[in-house]
Amino acid sequence: MNWETICNSLSSEDRFCAPIEVSGVEYDSRRVESGDVFVAMRGESTDGNQYIETAVTKGATAVVTDSREAYAKLRHEHAKVGAALVERGRRALAEVSSAVMGHPDRELALSAVTGTNGKTTTAFLLETILRSVHRTCVLIGTIETHVGLEVRVSPHTTPESRDILEIFAAGVKVGATEAVMEMSSHALEQERVWGLSVDVAMFTNLTQDHLDYHGTMEKYFAAKARLFSGVGSPPPRVAVINDDDFWGGKRLAHSSLQSEVMRYGMDGGDYRSEDVVLRAGETTFVFKTPNGDVPIRSPLTGRVNVYNLLAASCAALARGLTLEEVVAGAASGSQVPGRFEVVPSSLGFTVVVDYAHTDDALRNLISLARDLVKKHGGRVITLFGCGGDRDKTKRPRMGKAAGEGSDLVVLTSDNPRSEDPMVIIQDALIGVRETATTFIVEEDRAGAIEIAIRAARIGDIVLIAGKGHEKVQILKGGSIPFDDVAIAADVLRGTA
The missing domain is CATH 3.40.1190.10 (Mur-like, catalytic domain)
Structure with a gap:
């Protein structure tokens, strides 16, 4: 597609509409290929304008930027590269992408x-x-x-x-x-x-x-x-x-x-x-x-x-x-992964993996489990944790929701990210302790899943809440493979 056509359609403050053919669009300099338009924009954690030089070196034939300084430098150092200065980089990314890909x-x-x-x-x-x-x-x-x-x-x-x-x-x-x-x-x-x-x-x-x-x-x-x-x-x-x-x-x-x-x-x-x-x-x-x-x-x-x-x-x-x-x-629908997903078992109790990670979602999940076990006098065992580097005020509320509705709470780690898992657990424990429910603390999530399942009796429901469909656990040092469903299935096989 011709750069001039794209360039003239942008709401730009300044532009250099050279007769250049473009074949793709990227906002990540690592993915740029020859003939691409590179959209450099300020993000939440990084500034794409820092990577304009890398993009041009890799073959970008045009650059859209939301930085006046970056635009001036580009025009000075790469005079033949198409360029456009825009106020909002994300809007420009959408407009350029739609045009290049044929709407x-x-x-x-x-x-x-x-x-x-x-x-x-x-x-x-x-x-x-x-x-x-x-x-x-x-x-x-x-x-x-x-x-x-x-x-x-x-x-x-x-x-x-x-x-x-x-x-x-x-x-x-x-x-x-x-x-x-x-x-x-x-x-x-x-x-x-x-x-x-x-x-x-x-x-x-x-x-x-x-x-x-x-x-x-x-x-x-x-x-x-x-x-x-x-x-x-x-x-x-x-x-x-x-x-x-x-x-x-x-x-x-x-x-x-x-x-x-x-x-x-x-x-x-x-x-x-x-x-x-x-x-x-x-x-x-x-x-x-x-x-x-x-x-x-x-x-x-x-x-x-x-x-x-x-x-x-x-x-x-x-x-x-x-x-x-x-x-x-x-x-004709089927079970949605990680949304009240029942882990197959023939042990007489039910193990469910669910993405519930707010106090309201946790309360709804436990209420559903309570309805399902009440006919047979079964118990609700709830395992949960709270995510790190996220809203800390919901942690005690989640603890209270778990304690109010469950017969046993197993408190563990979720995705602690950069935080100390035990600090997160202590925040959630404030809410659990407002109830009279018995609780167990086990920082290691795999160990906590085993504790919760081995505590179950015939007629009970074990709720493994928080991560649902996720296949990794995010720790301070990075992500590790972790699948609540797979771990629960392994414990069930060992319990049978």
């Missing part, structure tokens, strides 16, 4: 979900329902990325715009017409999704999380709410909102939305669940809508998944499916 985002109907809890399961469910009517999809989320039938590892919940658009382009090549994305509050605030036109936007809920980054719940909500006003694009055509959640039903739904609004809930909303029946491995309810009522059955478990099913079902209706197609699609 693949325009070929896909995008459904996006945001919220503290439920994003991953809701996204998986919506993709499953869409695929059940033979629509080819792209899925971008926390656990994995799907390009048609191809499954890829997801390094981030929401990647940078260049990487999103590359995935979209791959999807278009295999005939995809739909895209489903999780959009995190960080990505929305940092404008990693700049310019993406969202057709259906979903809001699951908002509970305290990420305050180490956002500072207050109001700012956290404001970041999430950007999805519904459009991030460099028009507002979504349809907004699907959890009417039972305060921030959704009372705040977002009553803001100046320019979208068609579909409210869902177990207690309120125009799209509701009634006659809910929860069993291990099955959830059923009547889906009541303005256009009729239908029975929904899903292999997912628990009250929280009723909300996820409602959100995905509403989004599927918004994408043109019939109620009958939604019913069939919901029934």
Whole structure:
């Protein structure tokens, strides 16, 4: 593609639009190849402008920068290299990437979900329902990325715009017409999704999380709410909102939305669940809508998944499916990795791995487990830890949530990152000690999993919370392989 065309489309303060052909776009100098445009932008942990020289040396034929000093130096030292000075590097990255890749985002109907809890399961469910009517999809989320039938590892919940658009382009090549994305509050605030036109936007809920980054719940909500006003694009055509959640039903739904609004809930909303029946491995309810009522059955478990099913079902209706197609699609779903994932065992008790890493998610998880064991008088054993270098105020709340709902708490390490694991554990213990529940402290997570499982009796549920689908543990010295499901399975085999 011609650099002049790209250059003239940018909202730049200054530019050198030489007649140069460009073949790709990169923001990471390590990935630059000959013919690429290098977008140098200030990030949260590093400044890409420090790597302009490296990018040019590797063959970048044009550079977009958000640094006036870097732009002046580039024009002085590399006069033949195309250049553009912009105010916002991330916006420019999105604009250049879309142009170079042929605007693949325009070929896909995008459904996006945001919220503290439920994003991953809701996204998986919506993709499953869409695929059940033979629509080819792209899925971008926390656990994995799907390009048609191809499954890829997801390094981030929401990647940078260049990487999103590359995935979209791959999807278009295999005939995809739909895209489903999780959009995190960080990505929305940092404008990693700049310019993406969202057709259906979903809001699951908002509970305290990420305050180490956002500072207050109001700012956290404001970041999430950007999805519904459009991030460099028009507002979504349809907004699907959890009417039972305060921030959704009372705040977002009553803001100046320019979208068609579909409210869902177990207690309120125009799209509701009634006659809910929860069993291990099955959830059923009547889906009541303005256009009729239908029975929904899903292999997912628990009250929280009723909300996820409602959100995905509403989004599927918004994408043109019939109620009958939604019913069939919901029934065809399968267990989502790390979301109430049952580890197979024949020992008479249940071991579940779940991503719950906030006090609200932990409380919901334990409540579900309590409902499942109460018929047989079983106990709930909860293993959890708290992440390091994250919001410290939620640690005692998580401890209290675990203690209030469990019969035994095993407190351990999660992803301590740069912090001392025992310091994190002591913070969480403050909340556990507010309850009368028996607890065990074991810093080593693998050892803690063994303790929790060996403490179980017939009829009990062991909850291994916090890491879910993750395959590594992040320590001060780096990441090590760690899989809660695999470790639990090994302990179960040794216990049998």
